[in-house]
Amino acid sequence: MNYQKMKNNYLATEVLSATPNKLISMLYAGAIKAIKMAQMAAENDDPAKVHVNLVKAQDIIMELRYAVNEEVAPELGQQLIALYEFMYQTLVDANVNKTTAQLTDVINLLTELANTWQQLGE
Known part of the structure; x- marks a missing residue:
């Protein structure tokens, strides 16, 4: 079994066995990671990877948005x-305009929300 398949199996098991609170924490971590990967790709002048990672972060944020119980x-x-x-919208604008200046702001917001969420779950 190759490394990528083992990693995917582990992640699938982790997601399927996670509590709803843990899933939200995982979404926050995934969005932050994707944005940081986009920033690194921008530094390396790789617009395709910037796009892929920003779209991933956008998808995660929409999942978080629809998980809100009003x-x-x-x-x-x-x-x-x-x-x-x-x-x-900030991520969409960054992707369309090929700018990364506001990505740190989104990371900071997500980090604050993740920390708050973690404190609530304790």
């Missing part, structure tokens, strides 16, 4: 949705 706390839910939509 019924629990409607006002907070709407604020969180607006924040996800802001981050999503």
Whole structure:
């Protein structure tokens, strides 16, 4: 069995056995990683990898956005949705305009949300 297949099997097992709280944490980590990979690709002048990683981050942020349960706390839910939509649009703009200046802002927002989420889950 090759390394990539073993890695994929491990990830699939981790996702399938994760609690909902852990899944959200994994989504945050995945989005942050994808954006950092996009930044590195931009530094290496590889626009194709920038695009792939920004689209991955956009997809993850949309998953986070649709995971918001507005019924629990409607006002907070709407604020969180607006924040996800802001981050999503920032990533789209960065991808279309081929700029990475605002990516650190999105990473910082995601990191803050991830830390808050982790504290709530404890």
